Amino acid sequence: MTGIAALRTAPLSARIGLAVVALYLFCLLFAPLVAPYGETEIVGGPWAGGFWDPAAEGPATLLGTDHLGRDVLSRLIYGARNSITLALLTTALSFVTGTTLGLVAAVRGGVVDQVLGRLVDLVMAFPTLIFALLVLAVAGSTLPVLIGVIALLDATRVFRIARAAAMDVAAQDFVEVARLRGEGTGWIMRREILPNIVVPLAAEFGLRFCFVFLFIATLSFIGLGIQPPTADWGSMVRENAAAISFGILMPLFPAGAIALLTIGINLVIDWAAAGNHGVSDER
Amino acid sequence: MHGVLAMITQRIALGIATLFVISLLVFLAVDMLPGDPAEAILGQSATPASVAALRQELGLNKPLVVRYADWTAGLLRGDFGRSLANDRPIAELIAPRLGATLSLAALAATIALPLGVLLGILSSVHRDRALDRVASTASLLAISFPEFFTAYMLVACFSVGLGWLPAISLSSQGGIVETLTMLALPALTLSLAVIGYVLRMTRAAIMGVMASPYVEMARLKGVGPWGVVVRHALPNALSPIINVVIINLAYLVVGVVVIEVVFVYPGLGQLLVDSVAKRDIPVVQACCMLFAGTYIGLNLLADILALLANPRLRRPRQREARA
Numbered sequence: 001m002t003g004i005a006a007l008r009t010a011p012l013s014a015r016i017g018l019a020v021v022a023l024y025l026f027c028l029l030f031a032p033l034v035a036p037y038g039e040t041e042i043v044g045g046p047w048a049g050g051f052w053d054p055a056a057e058g059p060a061t062l063l064g065t066d067h068l069g070r071d072v073l074s075r076l077i078y079g080a081r082n083s084i085t086l087a088l089l090t091t092a093l094s095f096v097t098g099t100t101l102g103l104v105a106a107v108r109g110g111v112v113d114q115v116l117g118r119l120v121d122l123v124m125a126f127p128t129l130i131f132a133l134l135v136l137a138v139a140g141s142t143l144p145v146l147i148g149v150i151a152l153l154d155a156t157r158v159f160r161i162a163r164a165a166a167m168d169v170a171a172q173d174f175v176e177v178a179r180l181r182g183e184g185t186g187w188i189m190r191r192e193i194l195p196n197i198v199v200p201l202a203a204e205f206g207l208r209f210c211f212v213f214l215f216i217a218t219l220s221f222i223g224l225g226i227q228p229p230t231a232d233w234g235s236m237v238r239e240n241a242a243a244i245s246f247g248i249l250m251p252l253f254p255a256g257a258i259a260l261l262t263i264g265i266n267l268v269i270d271w272a273a274a275g276n277h278g279v280s281d282e283r
Numbered sequence: 284m285h286g287v288l289a290m291i292t293q294r295i296a297l298g299i300a301t302l303f304v305i306s307l308l309v310f311l312a313v314d315m316l317p318g319d320p321a322e323a324i325l326g327q328s329a330t331p332a333s334v335a336a337l338r339q340e341l342g343l344n345k346p347l348v349v350r351y352a353d354w355t356a357g358l359l360r361g362d363f364g365r366s367l368a369n370d371r372p373i374a375e376l377i378a379p380r381l382g383a384t385l386s387l388a389a390l391a392a393t394i395a396l397p398l399g400v401l402l403g404i405l406s407s408v409h410r411d412r413a414l415d416r417v418a419s420t421a422s423l424l425a426i427s428f429p430e431f432f433t434a435y436m437l438v439a440c441f442s443v444g445l446g447w448l449p450a451i452s453l454s455s456q457g458g459i460v461e462t463l464t465m466l467a468l469p470a471l472t473l474s475l476a477v478i479g480y481v482l483r484m485t486r487a488a489i490m491g492v493m494a495s496p497y498v499e500m501a502r503l504k505g506v507g508p509w510g511v512v513v514r515h516a517l518p519n520a521l522s523p524i525i526n527v528v529i530i531n532l533a534y535l536v537v538g539v540v541v542i543e544v545v546f547v548y549p550g551l552g553q554l555l556v557d558s559v560a561k562r563d564i565p566v567v568q569a570c571c572m573l574f575a576g577t578y579i580g581l582n583l584l585a586d587i588l589a590l591l592a593n594p595r596l597r598r599p600r601q602r603e604a605r606a
Contacts, residue, residue: 005318006334010549026512054366090424114304121303122308123299125305125575125578125579125582126305126308126575126578127505127533127536127537127574127578128537129537129538129540130537130555130570130571130574130575130578131542133540133555133556133559133567133571134309134571135312135314136559137558137559137562137563137564137567138312138313138562138567140562153503210427215431217429218429218430218431218541221429221431221541221544221555222540222541222544222557223544223560224556224559224560228601237431241435241545244435244439244442244443247443249439250447251435251445252432252435252436252439255429255431255432255435255436256432258429259427259428259429259432260433262427262428262429263424263427263428266427
């Protein structure tokens with residue numbers, strides 16, 4: 001079924017999900033063109049009202065201004081670029097690591113498989129957030145450390161799925177033939193097994209992306225993720241959290257942006273998973 | 284019965300071994316930094332004198348094995364060392380906050396776990412009817428929202444809109460009513476996610492059993508929908524339900540970290556986050572051990588209870604398949 005034909009038969013929930021994802025991707029790609037103001041440009045007083053407040057001073061802002069008087073809408077749009085790109089990069093890194101190790105474990109078996117499996121068990125026995133906080137405390141919260149630690153934690157989940165999928169394939173005759181033919185581990189991994197586990201892995205990618213994206217948002221929210229003045233949704237919630245006590249609902253915009261994207265992706269995954277069983281129900 | 288005891292002992296031994304390796308990991312985290320840990324913690328502007336002082340403070344001058352032995356011996360006695368930031372004994376810092384965190388988690392668990400299981404059973408009885416549909420959608424929303432979004436939505440509703448509950452749970456003194464009002468919003472936020480999970484997993488567990496022939500048989504002999512679910516399906520679904528309940532308890536212990544930051548609640552999670560920001564490593568290590576210990580302990584409990592609730596898991600063949 002081609003992409004367009006699949007779209008035509010998609011249920012309403014999947015269409016909503018796709019629309020949401022498309023909107024975010026559009027913001028990500030064209031942030032400077034769409035945003036009315038600059039990422040760190042100060043356009044008015046702190047926490048000025050938006051469209052709902054006709055008495056708002058200063059230039060017109062659709063969603064008001066933040067604690068430093070920057071335009072919330074512009075920062076939300078630039079935030080799409082920073083938050084999503086970072087999460088995509090991290091997920092990609094975790095998939096490369098997790099899949100490679102999973103394939104090695106499945107193809108080599110024996111001691112290699114045992115050692116990798118126990119290591120992964122160990123990391124998974126540790127609550128993810130606590131592990132990340134420990135590493136950030138020791139190594140400091142810089143962007144490479146952040147990407148590295150989240151990719152490592154997420155790679156353990158990818159490892160399990162890749163290993164399980166690769167095990168099934170590795171038991172089949174054509175892999176045995178390749179082995180007898182004298183092909184090396186690298187060839188068997190890349191040419192024999194990988195093409196056969198791409199589909200389940202791709203289905204998993206959306207789920208893992210959601211996890212990584214929420215994880216980064218959470219770390220930014222508690223002040224240990226992306227650092228100011230970079231526009232990022234998690235940090236935006238944090239910086240403006242105090243406003244809510246005064247009845248200013250501004251923190252709900254970036255928090256809602258995060259929530260909307262995860263729901264959009266979940267709707268798309270549900271639809272994709274309906275024709276492709278075996279997507280894990282893990283948190 | 285002998286076999287069960289052996290299996291439980293084995294699980295406990297595995298749990299202790301995991302805890303031991305985790306403690307090594309937490310302890311060695313400091314030494315995994317490239318270069319001198321004291322210099323790395325203090326940063327570029329450190330004077331040689333302050334680096335030497337910190338080395339002394341962290342005990343870096345002693346051999347690694349001695350330091351680890353000292354540290355674990357201290358942990359077992361409840362002596363966590365001293366904080367780098369304010370030089371107070373860490374046990375003194377942790378004790379009141381541990382109590383605060385546990386009471387929050389306990390309140391959330393008392394609300395969420397029974398309600399989640401009950402709603403899950405109700406959903407299975409009313410399968411594919413309006414109640415089930417609503418519960419399914421609402422629980423999906425509850426578990427896909429980040430915790431802080433749910434938290435601020437509740438704040439916007441109950442504090443800003445209605446003015447019933449405080450948006451911040453700062454001080455923990457006062458009578459029972461004050462304490463409960465203080466805990467209400469954080470506990471509610473935690474509960475929503477847990478109810479969502481427990482509901483979905485309970486329903487899924489019961490649905491899994493509902494497909495079996497003996498349930499069909501019960502239905503054919505005229506047992507009503509409640510009887511089928513409660514008398515026939517539930518006992519066999521109990522093992523996964525117990526499992527998910529305890530896994531969610533473990534989630535509560537970790538989930539409090541974010542919620543405590545949202546509500547400025549003086550618990551262990553807030554202490555951990557503050558200490559990470561200040562890079563107060565000994566406090567971070569102590570908090571990590573407490574969180575990891577609770578988490579591993581609860582997961583172990585889930586394993587053991589599942590073993591006891593489901594005789595099939597005790598058969599070695601089944602165990603192999605599970606591993």
